[in-house]
Amino acid sequence: MPHDRPHVAIVGAGVIGLSCAWQARRDGWRVTLIDPHPMRGSSWAAAGMLAPVTESTPSEPGVLELGLQAARLWPQFASDLTHDAAQPCGFNDAGTFVVGIDRDDASELTRVQSQLAAYQLDYTPLTPSEARARESALSPHLSSAMFVPGDTSVDNRALLGALTAVVDRLGITMLRERATTVDAQHVRTAAGSTIMADAVVVAAGIDTPALIPGLDIRPVKGQILRVLMTGATGKLLTATVRACVHGRHVYLVPRSNGEIVIGATMEERGRDIAVTVGAVGDLLQDAREVVPGIDECELIETWAGLRPVSRDNLPIMRIVNGVVVASGHGRNGILLAPLAAHVVKDILKGVVTP
Ligand SMILES: Cc1cc2nc3c(=O)[nH]c(=O)nc-3n(C[C@H](O)[C@H](O)[C@H](O)COP(=O)(O)OP(=O)(O)OC[C@H]3O[C@@H](n4cnc5c(N)ncnc54)[C@H](O)[C@@H]3O)c2cc1C
Numbered sequence: 001m002p003h004d005r006p007h008v009a010i011v012g013a014g015v016i017g018l019s020c021a022w023q024a025r026r027d028g029w030r031v032t033l034i035d036p037h038p039m040r041g042s043s044w045a046a047a048g049m050l051a052p053v054t055e056s057t058p059s060e061p062g063v064l065e066l067g068l069q070a071a072r073l074w075p076q077f078a079s080d081l082t083h084d085a086a087q088p089c090g091f092n093d094a095g096t097f098v099v100g101i102d103r104d105d106a107s108e109l110t111r112v113q114s115q116l117a118a119y120q121l122d123y124t125p126l127t128p129s130e131a132r133a134r135e136s137a138l139s140p141h142l143s144s145a146m147f148v149p150g151d152t153s154v155d156n157r158a159l160l161g162a163l164t165a166v167v168d169r170l171g172i173t174m175l176r177e178r179a180t181t182v183d184a185q186h187v188r189t190a191a192g193s194t195i196m197a198d199a200v201v202v203a204a205g206i207d208t209p210a211l212i213p214g215l216d217i218r219p220v221k222g223q224i225l226r227v228l229m230t231g232a233t234g235k236l237l238t239a240t241v242r243a244c245v246h247g248r249h250v251y252l253v254p255r256s257n258g259e260i261v262i263g264a265t266m267e268e269r270g271r272d273i274a275v276t277v278g279a280v281g282d283l284l285q286d287a288r289e290v291v292p293g294i295d296e297c298e299l300i301e302t303w304a305g306l307r308p309v310s311r312d313n314l315p316i317m318r319i320v321n322g323v324v325v326a327s328g329h330g331r332n333g334i335l336l337a338p339l340a341a342h343v344v345k346d347i348l349k350g351v352v353t354p
Contacts, residue, residue, distance in 0.1 A: 005030045008348060009187045009197035011179045011211065013038035015046075015156070015334055016326050017203035018163035019077075019341035022084070025170045027345055032173040032195055034187055039160045041205045042333060045305020047224060047253050047261045048156035050074055050335045053123070053148050054096055054242050058115050063313050067332055070339040071150060077338035078154070081162050084169065089162035090155025092256065094239035097135055099128075099145045101289060105244035106144035113146060123148045137236040137293045153240050155255050156334050179204070182211050184322025199348055201324040203340075205308040206271075208327040212320050217328045219271055219306035223279040224263035227297035236260065236293045243290040250286035252294075260297065262287045266331070273304040307331050317343045324348070 008024050010017045013035035021031045049055065052067025078091035100106045116123045124147045131145035132138050138145075167174055177189035182202055187195040202211050206219040229236050237254040253261040265279050280302050288294050310316055310328035315336055317326050326344050329336045 006198040007032070007196075008199045008201060009034060009195045010201040010203060011035070011182060011187055012041075012203035012205060012208075013174065014041045014203065014205050015043035015160065015163070015337045016205075016329060016340050017201070018160065018167065019337040020201055020203060020326055020344040021172050022081070022163060022166045022170070023341040023345045024348060025172055026084075027349070029348065032175060032197065033167065034175045034177055034179050034189065034195065036176055036178045038174065038176070039164065042305050042307055043156060043160055045222065045224065045303060046156045046334050047251065047263045048090070048154045048159070048334050049096075049151065049240060049251065049253055050153055051096060051151040051240070051242075052332070052335060053116060053121050054098055054112075054151050055332060055335075056115075060313055063332070064119065066314065066339065067335055070332075070336045071152070073338035073342065074152065074154075074335075081159075081166065085162035085165040086169070087162055087165055088158060090158030090256070091152070092154065092254075093152045095147060095149040096151035096240040096242055097131055097138070097145060097147055098242045099131060099138060099142050099290060100244045101139070101141065102143055102246055104247060108244045109144045109146060116148075121148075122150055135237060135239060135241065137291045138241070139290055139292055141289075151240065153253050154334060155257075159334070179211060182323050199324060200322075201326060201344055203326045205327060206306050208308065208325065212323060212325055215316060215320070215325065215327070216311045217308050217316070218268075220309045220330070221267040221269045221272060221304055221306055222264040223267070223275055223283070223302070223304045224261060225280060225283060225299065225303070226259050226261050226301040227294060228300050229258045229260065229297055233293050233296045236291060236297070241290060243286065245286040245289050248282065248286055250283055250290065252287055252291060259300070260294070262294075271306065273306065275302045275304050308333070315340065317347075319347065
């Protein structure tokens with residue numbers, strides 16, 4: 001590769017760093033990724049919902065607006081990635097059912113619907129039997145239901161696989177070392193390497209503040225699990241199901257390989273990633289109440305991950321002391337990846353992005 005191209009060093013190979021690396025490479029940059037454990041952070045742990053609408057709350061209009069922008073980028077991002085990686089990235093545009101079990105859950109859905117109406121967002125109110133006609137594994141005991149077509153999903157592990165394939169195919173250098181210090185043009189690593197570059201991007205998730213002191217990003221724990229549909233269950237779900245179950249929230253995200261991801265807790269416990277019996281029990285109990293056929297699925301994995309969350313739940317994508325920061329994407333980092341890559345590409349070009 002000719003060395004007259006500008007060179008960017010990107011610290012962190014989660015979904016944000018990998019997406020930035022891919023888009024920068026497409027834009028003609030020479031790219032070095034630095035990460036001792038690529039793809040094993042929050043991005044590996046996620047459920048992969050691309051859900052700007054059903055993940056938003058009325059108190060966070062900025063999160064909703066960014067999420068909607070990112071969701072609009074996803075179909076093209078997925079198609080370009082599938083092309084460049086020469087393998088699928090697990091994008092599923094089947095939409096999301098939102099359901100409630102009891103009367104209080106139904107009031108919660110009504111509240112969500114008035115928020116959607118206020119923002120003129122697309123949704124279809126359904127009777128429980130209409131919902132069951134479309135997703136037959138749903139419980140016969142629902143109190144309320146609606147369908148949100150714009151909230152889609154991606155198999156985040158397939159996505160990381162495709163991004164890794166792109167790294168190989170496009171000649172991006174992957175250095176498996178831990179960065180210890182960064183400045184506008186250097187990354188120094190624990191192994192003693194110094195990488196010189198025309199620009200440095202830090203996308204190190206919850207570890208970003210260790211490299212850029214003063215940034216307010218904290219870990220928020222999520223416990224989550226995977227089950228496998230079997231011959232006995234058949235294909236239980238085609239679309240994501242989000243449910244309010246006696247006031248608690250659970251989601252079920254089907255994968256094309258027959259798995260369903262069920263999640264997730266939100267816990268302020270520092271860096272603790274223990275999986276607890278109580279959390280797994282609650283998730284399974286709520287999931288079984290919404291989709292009783294889960295009982296026949298095989299439980300194949302439980303795990304916990306740490307979301308990189310900023311104080312205002314908005315991502316931090318700006319230059320700090322000469323270094324480009326792309327971090328703090330919180331509970332929506334998979335959704336926001338195309339937008340983060342786009343913003344970082346513009347920053348690298350010297351374009352100011354609002
Ligand atoms: C249980 C759970 C469910 C989730 N579900 C969803 C969902 O449905 N939809 C959604 O959009 N988002 C979801 N998220 C959030 C999403 O996973 C994150 O926002 C996103 O993965 C953050 O990506 P990242 O690249 O910033 O961080 P990470 O994936 O954590 O990557 C950071 C990388 O930086 C590396 N690194 C750290 N320090 C250094 C260093 N000093 N030198 C070099 N490398 C370093 C790490 O090894 C790691 O690979 C979920 C998260 C969790 C935990």
